[in-house]
Amino acid sequence: MEPVIQVSELVKRYRKAERNAVDGVSFAVEPGSFFALLGPNGAGKTTTISVLTTTLRPTSGQLRVAGHDLLREPDAVRRQLGIIFQKPSLDLNLTAEENVRLHAVLYGLYPMRPAYRLMPAGYRAQVQHLAEVLGIAGEMSQPVRTFSGGMRRKLEIVRSLIHEPRVLFLDEPTTGLDPASRRDLWAYLKAVRQRGGTTVFLTTHYIEEAEAADRICVIHRGRVVSLGSTDEVKADLVEDYVSIDAEDGAALAAELEGLGARFAPDPELGGFRVAVKGAGIHPLLAAVRTPLTRVRTHTPTLEEAYLEILERS
Ligand SMILES: Nc1ncnc2c1ncn2[C@@H]1O[C@H](COP(=O)(O)OP(=O)(O)OP(=O)(O)O)[C@@H](O)[C@H]1O
Ligand SMILES: [Mg+2]
Secondary structure: OOOOEEEEEEEEOOOOOOOOOEEEEEEEEOOOOEEEEEOOOOOOHHHHHHHHOOOOOOOEEEEEEOOEEOOOOHHHHHHOEEEEOOOOOOOOOOEHHHHHHHHHHHOOOOOOOOOHHHOOHHHHHHHHHHHHHHOOHHHOOOEHHHOOHHHHHHHHHHHHHOOOOOEEEEEOOOOOOOHHHHHHHHHHHHHHHHHHOOEEEEEEOOHHHHHOOOEEEEEEOOEEEEEEOHHHHHHHHOOOEEEEEEOOHHHHHHHHHHOOOOEEEOOOOOOEEEEOOOOOOHHHHHHOOOOEEEEEEEOOOHHHHHHHHHHHO
């Protein structure tokens, strides 16, 4: 199956910038999957998403989205996308429903009618359904000006889904959402993917959100640092280790040295952290003669992996 998003050697340099905001990024996204672009502030997430949603021209690179060449057929690509921007993008003077209607009409889904009740039944059913899911059905006729930040976010989500996009881009969508709304949004996005085969492309710097993704691309300073499943990214960035200790620390260190182990002092527990590689730790531990007082295995969390990237720079 052809990937729904294919990015090869994407470079974006802003005018007068000293370095590339995106510096040779490549990845592919499978149709219907949940893909997370994870990185700290300034990593290049919004820049990447802006290029993929045709709002920003790349400096160089090849891009295909939803079966079309992004540079040659931007209109065809645009029709297949939904996007939630990092920055709020609602018209505060319109009601919630009017914001959605404007979007639906601009996408050519429905003819413009001067009132909600005059809109086609299909439109009304879709608005009602999405607004209920996001929990703002009762407020759809209110001006957006009166909405809280979280409600505005939910409205943007309703709006982005109204044309049933093949790919939904979300740039840090849960910023400003309370935990319950955040959970509801995840549940809904999951349902959207399963039911409609919609691909979800998310940027975030929340580890827990990336952890739920099928694949994660970690970027830092415009470059891909790691790419793969959660487990692959973890293994890529942080080594598993075993924390061991003995009454006679010096003897243990000498022995580990002699066995050719890679080890370092354990800053938290004392003793040593011994890297687990290839064949595993058992042959090494079996060879140690110094009596051990502690053997504790450690599997890294995605958060540790991520923090390591930040520390490395
Ligand atoms: N319009 C612009 N002009 C010049 N430089 C820009 C512009 N927009 C972003 N940049 C720079 O490009 C780099 C990547 O920015 P980008 O907004 O893509 O990061 P991000 O990963 O989305 O960060 P955040 O998590 O803070 O949203 C940063 O160094 C930023 O300063
Ligand atoms: Mg951003």
